[in-house]
Amino acid sequence: MVKLHDLEFEPYLDQNTLQQSIKKLAEQISADYDSKTPIFLGILNGAxxxxxxxxKYYEGDCEISFTKLASYEGTSSTGEVSTLLGAGNLKGRDVIIVEDIVDTGNTLEHIVQVLEKEGVASYKIASLFFKPEAYKKSLPIDYIGLEIPNKFxxxxxxxxNGLGRNISEIYQLKSKLDD
Known part of the structure; x- marks a missing residue:
């Protein structure tokens, strides 16, 4: 059990499960981008x-960049996405958007709009976690590590609210019914 601020979280996924999923994603992306030099665009802070x-698992040439967006307050999405840090010039590049989690899709929709304005050659979306029950958009999620229920x-x-990023495993919000 982990307590962050006023909430308790219980163990959900261990490090081994995470690493196996990430290695599988890296192998898929490596195969798809075998003759290209993509730029991995990490969405801060979560990714x-x-x-x-x-x-560590990706085989091939690549570059890395980051962008910082905000859409969460507490345990729920605000529905609004704001850009806090831009990614730089991506015109003509093959971009792989790297998200920690896709739930509503609001953040992704915002990023894709920015990339299309930038004139990227192509983009694909990689997410470690995907919540199909919460997803409200039509953008395809090209690489999914794990599909999970719509729990925080x-x-x-x-x-x-800023705490828990350094925990090496995944914990889910403890249900009030568990008490």
């Missing part, structure tokens, strides 16, 4: 650990 491990999770880069 930093995922992107770091993904790069922390750890491995994901946070609750």
């Amino acid at each position: 930093f650990m995922f992107l770091s491990d993904l790069m 999770i922390v750890g491995y880069g994901l946070d609750y």
Whole structure:
């Protein structure tokens, strides 16, 4: 059990499960981009650990960049996405958007609009976690590590109001029914 601020979280996914999923994603992306030099665009702050491990398994030439967006307050999405840090010039590049988690899809929709305005050659979306029950958009998620239920999770880069990003495993919000 982990307590962050006022909430309790219980163990959900261990490090081994995470690493196996990330290695499988890296192998898929490596095969798809065999003769290209993609730029991996990590979405801060949540995707930093995922992107770091993904790069350890990726075979091939690549570049890395980051952008910082905000859409969460507490345990729920605000519905609004704001850009806090831009990614730089991506015109004509093959971009792989690296997300920690896709739930509503609001952040992804915002990123894709920015990339299309930039004139990227192509883009694909890689997410460690995907919540199909919460997803409200039509963008295809090209690389999915794990599909999970629509529950709030922390750890491995994901946070609750700034805390929990440094936890090496995934914890989910403890249900009130568990008490």
